[in-house]
Amino acid sequence: MNEKIKMAVNGGIDFGSRLNAAQLRTIAKYMDDEESIEVTTFQQLYVEIPKDKEEEIIEEFKRVGLVCYPVGNYVKSLRTCNFCKGEEQEGMPVAKELNNRIAGKPVPFTLKVAYTGCPVGCGEPMLSDIGVMKMKDHYNLYIGGKAKGKDAEVGFLLLENLTPDQLYNAVEQIIDLYSENGKKREQFYKFIKRVDKNLILEQLAI
Ligand code: SF4
Numbered sequence: 001m002n003e004k005i006k007m008a009v010n011g012g013i014d015f016g017s018r019l020n021a022a023q024l025r026t027i028a029k030y031m032d033d034e035e036s037i038e039v040t041t042f043q044q045l046y047v048e049i050p051k052d053k054e055e056e057i058i059e060e061f062k063r064v065g066l067v068c069y070p071v072g073n074y075v076k077s078l079r080t081c082n083f084c085k086g087e088e089q090e091g092m093p094v095a096k097e098l099n100n101r102i103a104g105k106p107v108p109f110t111l112k113v114a115y116t117g118c119p120v121g122c123g124e125p126m127l128s129d130i131g132v133m134k135m136k137d138h139y140n141l142y143i144g145g146k147a148k149g150k151d152a153e154v155g156f157l158l159l160e161n162l163t164p165d166q167l168y169n170a171v172e173q174i175i176d177l178y179s180e181n182g183k184k185r186e187q188f189y190k191f192i193k194r195v196d197k198n199l200i201l202e203q204l205a206i
Contacts, residue, residue: 003051008044008069013096016082017043022064069104077103079114081122090117091134094164108182126154129188139167144192169206
């Protein structure tokens, strides 16, 4: 039997998490009638594709605007708000660039990063491992949020008033610190509790 692999797919960062008809048809092409698809809480679909056709299917998905990510202990694609006030005002290009830089990086445990275009916070950045909130022309960076469990917690403000470049650098360096110093399968919020906040700040060169 043909081996299948699981892949996370979405329509990229846009005004809301949407898929058009061509994208849905392309995904359905690789599904049998009795197969179903998993919609995750992280604005991704999990699809299973034949391993021996992986590259050509990813190319085909790309042609209709689908973006593919690995499943497992990687940085997830950015969970975003719907950018209701407009692409530029809410920093969609910054969200896209950040996503390009970090999504799919291997980490000790699945890492969730959220972006929200204004302080209303529809992208729920405070409940993510790493959360970005656009504040007028700058960006605030939160870390350590935990959405699940009865010990759920909101993240704390690590850095504020960042430019886009400072934001990219800070997030990339925090992820590198976690990759290099996190224990196997240590969740990010536990890593943040174990490593002192000031120690993290000392390591950052932004
Ligand atoms: S966070 Fe702000 S910009 Fe984004 S969808 Fe909510 S209200 Fe709109």
